[in-house]
Amino acid sequence: MIHIEQLHKDYRVGSRTVSALNNVNLHIPRGKIFGIIGRSGAGKSTLLRTFNLLERPTRGAVRINGADITTLGKAELDRMRQQIGMVFQNFSLLSAKTVGANVEFPLKLAGGHSKEERNRRVDELLELVGLSEHKDKYPAQLSGGQKQRVGIARAIANAPQLLLCDEATSALDPETTQSILALLAEINQRLGLTIVLITHEMQVIRSICDNVAVIEAGEIVETGPVADVFLHPRHAVTRRLVAEYTHDDFDLAGGGAASGRRLRLTYTGEAAYQPILTRVVEQTRAQITILQGAVSRIKDKPYGQLLVEIGGADEEAAAVLDLFRRLDVHCEVIN
Ligand SMILES: Nc1ncnc2c1ncn2[C@@H]1O[C@H](COP(=O)(O)OP(=O)(O)O)[C@@H](O)[C@H]1O
Numbered sequence: 001m002i003h004i005e006q007l008h009k010d011y012r013v014g015s016r017t018v019s020a021l022n023n024v025n026l027h028i029p030r031g032k033i034f035g036i037i038g039r040s041g042a043g044k045s046t047l048l049r050t051f052n053l054l055e056r057p058t059r060g061a062v063r064i065n066g067a068d069i070t071t072l073g074k075a076e077l078d079r080m081r082q083q084i085g086m087v088f089q090n091f092s093l094l095s096a097k098t099v100g101a102n103v104e105f106p107l108k109l110a111g112g113h114s115k116e117e118r119n120r121r122v123d124e125l126l127e128l129v130g131l132s133e134h135k136d137k138y139p140a141q142l143s144g145g146q147k148q149r150v151g152i153a154r155a156i157a158n159a160p161q162l163l164l165c166d167e168a169t170s171a172l173d174p175e176t177t178q179s180i181l182a183l184l185a186e187i188n189q190r191l192g193l194t195i196v197l198i199t200h201e202m203q204v205i206r207s208i209c210d211n212v213a214v215i216e217a218g219e220i221v222e223t224g225p226v227a228d229v230f231l232h233p234r235h236a237v238t239r240r241l242v243a244e245y246t247h248d249d250f251d252l253a254g255g256g257a258a259s260g261r262r263l264r265l266t267y268t269g270e271a272a273y274q275p276i277l278t279r280v281v282e283q284t285r286a287q288i289t290i291l292q293g294a295v296s297r298i299k300d301k302p303y304g305q306l307l308v309e310i311g312g313a314d315e316e317a318a319a320v321l322d323l324f325r326r327l328d329v330h331c332e333v334i335n
């Protein structure tokens with residue numbers, strides 16, 4: 001759906017030039033939830049804002065459905081923007097208007113609907129985001145999570161093909177974050193629209209994204225399906241973001257017996273439901289010590305990760321490794 005090609009964005013600050021995006025190339029498939037993660041100042045907002053030209057790139061192409069939007073005239077650009085909804089961290093609601101009027105606003109701007117049609121559409125949207133009871137309230141009378149539901153209803157009012165979310169859950173507590181993420185996932189499924197979200201939290205990526213790109217200092221350093229990137233991060237920045245999320249502060253140099261071999265085991269799909277360790281111990285009689293472990297989910301798929309130490313002779317350890325691999329467990333030998 002979106003092809004970003006050799007995108008650069010420089011800002012002039014006084015007499016200096018700051019490079020916010022440096023040769024970004026991205027392919028975002030239709031109908032998926034695509035996450036872009038990076039630290040503060042990495043260039044996430046700048047990148048997301050080039051997708052509807054709120055930010056004009058210095059060079060490069062932003063192709064949406066094949067057409068490079070940087071070449072569009074004003075009228076075409078306005079039409080294209082109606083196909084793109086946007087959700088903000090700070091909600092950006094109109095405080096003097098009711099919930100209903102906030103959601104109606106983009107319908108009025110787009111034009112072509114009667115008052116009754118707009119009303120019907122507002123009711124439908126408020127039902128979808130679970131706010132039917134709150135139509136006549138003002139934003140100040142809502143909780144953060146409810147405000148973001150209004151923001152989402154407003155963003156999808158004109159039935160866009162694409163929804164851009166700039167840190168949509170960063171101002172919310174963990175529980176509310178989960179409920180907003182569940183709503184975004186439901187909208188993606190029910191309406192089939194493509195969602196691009198940016199975040200600094202691995203948790204958000206892990207909960208709902210299909211694909212992820214990692215951005216650092218204006219460059220994409222890693223991209224792929226979430227399970228691949230999350231379970232086998234290659235770039236140092238990705239490793240740090242994953243470690244932060246998993247609280248993976250285990251000191252790999254210390255603990256355990258000095259003689260043992262240390263393995264990181266990762267298993268997904270069917271393997272996550274199997275008593276893997278029991279099987280390996282039964283068949284090889286290996287001594288396995290668990291140093292750290294977690295079983296969790298990426299989107300709707302379970303996965304497990306264990307840091308273990310295996311005792312015994314070299315050939316026994318080789319048999320253990322071989323058996324893990326036959327059981328579909330990814331093994332990474334740490335020492
Ligand atoms: N309007 C601007 N003028 C000058 N520099 C900017 C502007 N907007 C962003 N930047 C700089 O570009 C870089 C990326 O910013 P941003 O895209 O907001 O990062 P993120 O959203 O990942 O926190 C930062 O170094 C920031 O200071």
Ligand SMILES: [Mg+2]
Pocket residue numbers: 044045046
């Ligand atoms: Mg930002």
